[in-house]
Amino acid sequence: MAQNVSSVKLIDGDRRLDGRGVTDLRSLKITAGVLKKAGGSALVEWGKNKVLAGVYGPREVFPKHMTDPYKAIINCKYSMASFSSLEDHGRAGPNRRAIEIGKVAKHVFENNIFTNLFPKTMVNISMEVLQSDGGTRIAGITAASVAVVDAGIPVKDLVQGVSVGKIGGRLVVDLDKIEDNMGQSDIPVIVSLRSKEVLLYQLDGMLTRDDINEGMDLVFEAAKLVREKQVQALKEKYERVEEQVADEKPAAGKETEEVM
Amino acid sequence: MILEEIKEEYVKNLLKKGKRADGRGLTDYRPITVQKGFLQNTEGSALASIGETKVLAGIKFDVMEPFRDRPDEGVMMVNSEFCILAHPGFESGPPNERAIELARVVDRGIRSAEAIDVKKFVLEEGKVLGLFIDLWVIDHSGNLIDTAALAAMGALACTKVPKYEDGAIIRTEFTGPLEVARDVVATSFEKIEGKAVVDANDEEEIASEARMTFATCGDDLVCAAQKSGRGAFTKDELLGLVDLAFEKRKELMGKIR
Numbered sequence: 300m301a302q303n304v305s306s307v308k309l310i311d312g313d314r315r316l317d318g319r320g321v322t323d324l325r326s327l328k329i330t331a332g333v334l335k336k337a338g339g340s341a342l343v344e345w346g347k348n349k350v351l352a353g354v355y356g357p358r359e360v361f362p363k364h365m366t367d368p369y370k371a372i373i374n375c376k377y378s379m380a381s382f383s384s385l386e387d388h389g390r391a392g393p394n395r396r397a398i399e400i401g402k403v404a405k406h407v408f409e410n411n412i413f414t415n416l417f418p419k420t421m422v423n424i425s426m427e428v429l430q431s432d433g434g435t436r437i438a439g440i441t442a443a444s445v446a447v448v449d450a451g452i453p454v455k456d457l458v459q460g461v462s463v464g465k466i467g468g469r470l471v472v473d474l475d476k477i478e479d480n481m482g483q484s485d486i487p488v489i490v491s492l493r494s495k496e497v498l499l500y501q502l503d504g505m506l507t508r509d510d511i512n513e514g515m516d517l518v519f520e521a522a523k524l525v526r527e528k529q530v531q532a533l534k535e536k537y538e539r540v541e542e543q544v545a546d547e548k549p550a551a552g553k554e555t556e557e558v559m
Numbered sequence: 560m561i562l563e564e565i566k567e568e569y570v571k572n573l574l575k576k577g578k579r580a581d582g583r584g585l586t587d588y589r590p591i592t593v594q595k596g597f598l599q600n601t602e603g604s605a606l607a608s609i610g611e612t613k614v615l616a617g618i619k620f621d622v623m624e625p626f627r628d629r630p631d632e633g634v635m636m637v638n639s640e641f642c643i644l645a646h647p648g649f650e651s652g653p654p655n656e657r658a659i660e661l662a663r664v665v666d667r668g669i670r671s672a673e674a675i676d677v678k679k680f681v682l683e684e685g686k687v688l689g690l691f692i693d694l695w696v697i698d699h700s701g702n703l704i705d706t707a708a709l710a711a712m713g714a715l716a717c718t719k720v721p722k723y724e725d726g727a728i729i730r731t732e733f734t735g736p737l738e739v740a741r742d743v744v745a746t747s748f749e750k751i752e753g754k755a756v757v758d759a760n761d762e763e764e765i766a767s768e769a770r771m772t773f774a775t776c777g778d779d780l781v782c783a784a785q786k787s788g789r790g791a792f793t794k795d796e797l798l799g800l801v802d803l804a805f806e807k808r809k810e811l812m813g814k815i816r
Contacts, residue, residue, distance in 0.1 A: 334698045335611035353644025382617025385600040388691045425644040
């Protein structure tokens with residue numbers, strides 16, 4: 300796929316390969332409460348990305364020696380399904396990339412969750428990439444934040460992210476896979492709009508101080524829309540619950556509206 | 560765990576009276592859905608749900624070398640992953656014995672039914688197509704085998720064979736749909752208080768003494784079976800379950816095609 304693209308211009312004037320402008324996000328759909336067993340869950344469909352997040356806890360710590368008497372410990376797992384990319388069938392088990400993403404995602408939620416309220420417990424957050432097209436860690440953490448709130452765990456803010464990067468010498472928002480692979484730079488960022496803080500920042504490529512400055516502004520601007528979608532997803536979940544309660548006939552195998 | 564013991568007692572006491580907690584009859588399935596073509600980066604996919612249990616099947620083809628003892632055949636592999644977000648009891652790590660059993664039972668069903676002709680997967684000398692059927696358990700409320708089999712067959716039913724050129728697969732071009740010679744359907748029975756229960760949920764599974772799964776590939780053909788758990792079945796019980804499996808097959812077939 301990539302080799303066909305190398306000769307193509309990623310950006311022509313203000314138009315990107317898929318027709319977007321420089322600050323346009325791909326289509327974004329968030330659904331909260333998609334899993335039955337998980338305490339909280341969310342599905343994020345972002346462009347071609349499909350990422351499922353599930354949260355368990357606060358619950359008893361395992362293994363026990365990891366227990367923190369003052370706060371909850373956070374475990375984050377990011378994994379890509381072996382069928383998630385358009386390329387070959389993936390290998391089983393986490394690779395170094397997945398472990399690193401799990402680690403930086405964990406730091407986001409260690410900041411975001413009021414862990415001091417739940418000493419001697421753990422919260423497990425799992426992000427499963429079912430389909431990938433660039434920007435999966437951002438989609439995953441955006442989903443995980445909705446899942447954490449869906450689980451009823453107190454947080455400082457809904458956190459969300461957008462990637463910003465450089466293609467054809469221009470800064471653009473929300474890079475897809477081709478733009479990430481063929482472009483000059485990609486920065487996944489997770490922010491909290493309430494505190495105006497950056498909770499995750501990873502950069503590769505070559506950028507000037509001005510690029511970084513401008514890129515950050517683009518991220519904070521784009522994050523507003525992502526946040527709106529998160530809030531909407533959580534509201535819709537409770538509207539669904541309300542409707543279910545309203546016409547509650549707990550008959551055998553009652554069919555509920557399928558969201559996934 | 561004390562809560563599990565309470566649930567077990569509850570399920571058993573109800574079944575003594577021939578009842579189930581959710582009001583179903585003993586041989587009733589929960590609502591079933593199969594959403595084909597759920598993913599775009601795969602050659603075939605389906606999200607199957609039975610009640611609140613959800614399994615996603617993704618199918619990928621790869622170019623590989625044939626097994627040395629079968630140079631004129633392609634490869635088919637079934638894997639399963641119990642995603643930790645599917646159940647509070649699932650832990651990350653390599654597949655455990657339950658995950659391996661699930662994949663192998665589904666694999667046996669499809670393989671013995673000769674549903675996929677792997678001889679057609681030969682590309683050239685020393686190069687064949689490998690068909691990977693990955694079963695992602697994303698929500699576990701019991702009866703994973705039947706749900707996984709539905710997901711696998713739903714995915715195979717919409718799988719397209721990718722084009723092969725100059726030693727590589729072209730992911731966006733296809734030679735045509737994958738031929739599936741027979742549709743495989745699995746029906747599992749859990750034995751609780753001496754009664755065989757179809758489509759047990761996770762609470763019923765805790766109370767179960769034994770499980771029997773029959774996979775069928777025709778109106779009168781069984782293509783795989785697996786007995787699991789400590790309990791036992793008599794010959795008459797097994798034959799009764801075979802009859803029931805054929806009966807249930809009709810119900811499930813409509814969901815795959």
